[in-house]
Amino acid sequence: MPTVIHLCLYMFSNKALLKGLLTLSSMVLLGLLINFVLSATDFNQAWIDSQVKNQGITGILYFILLCMLTTASGLPRQLAAFLGGYAFGVLNGALLATLGATFGCILTFYFARILARSMIKKRFPNKVNGINRFLHHHAFTKTIIIRLLPIGSNLITNLVVGVTHAKASHFIAGSFIGYLPQMIIFAIAGSGVEVLSFWKIALSAVLFIVSSLLSARLYRQYKMDKQTRESLAT
Numbered sequence: 001m002p003t004v005i006h007l008c009l010y011m012f013s014n015k016a017l018l019k020g021l022l023t024l025s026s027m028v029l030l031g032l033l034i035n036f037v038l039s040a041t042d043f044n045q046a047w048i049d050s051q052v053k054n055q056g057i058t059g060i061l062y063f064i065l066l067c068m069l070t071t072a073s074g075l076p077r078q079l080a081a082f083l084g085g086y087a088f089g090v091l092n093g094a095l096l097a098t099l100g101a102t103f104g105c106i107l108t109f110y111f112a113r114i115l116a117r118s119m120i121k122k123r124f125p126n127k128v129n130g131i132n133r134f135l136h137h138h139a140f141t142k143t144i145i146i147r148l149l150p151i152g153s154n155l156i157t158n159l160v161v162g163v164t165h166a167k168a169s170h171f172i173a174g175s176f177i178g179y180l181p182q183m184i185i186f187a188i189a190g191s192g193v194e195v196l197s198f199w200k201i202a203l204s205a206v207l208f209i210v211s212s213l214l215s216a217r218l219y220r221q222y223k224m225d226k227q228t229r230e231s232l233a234t
């Protein structure tokens with residue numbers, strides 16, 4: 001028993017060994033995750049009908065788990081919202097899909113921050129520097145702006161921000177709020193498929209266009225305000 005205790009103490013005191021073990025564990029978990037996601041390629045309406053609908057709390061938890069794993073692996077969060085709307089209706093579907101996507105955000109964020117910092121800095125140096133500057137002040141509000149924009153990769157954003165100096169709580173909370181508008185829009189589309197409603201699908205398309213234009217304008221306005229402040233300061 002003392003030998004086991006001493007071994008554990010040595011492992012936790014040796015940072016290089018501990019980091020190596022964590023990296024190895026993360027690779028094993030990543031392999032299991034990829035295998036799980038590949039086996040879940042039928043993440044569609046038929047899968048929802050058989051595994052989620054009318055399954056009570058088990059179906060809800062299963063849906064959240066799969067949303068977390070698929071979005072953490074790079075699948076579009078909009079797909080999760082669409083299927084959430086199909087399975088649970090607009091409000092519940094959007095909230096559950098957003099919750100799953102936020103858990104996926106947390107998973108990839110901390111993977112980058114704890115285990116893959118140097119690798120991501122080498123792979124995306126310009127993105128890391130640019131987002132680090134952008135989120136240096138008012139990270140919560142600016143994260144919302146990033147999430148509102150219908151461009152870019154959700155996965156890469158999570159990984160890149162994970163190696164910046166942004167506070168995790170600000171980024172995660174801002175992501176949850178910033179996710180919601182698009183998630184609601186795609187949940188509307190999903191619920192429209194459930195009832196074969198042309199108007200719901202058309203409404204979701206119109207709202208997506210309006211949301212995209214408003215978010216782009218908000219981003220441009222922020223850049224203009226920043227340039228004005230910089231010019232006044234010089």
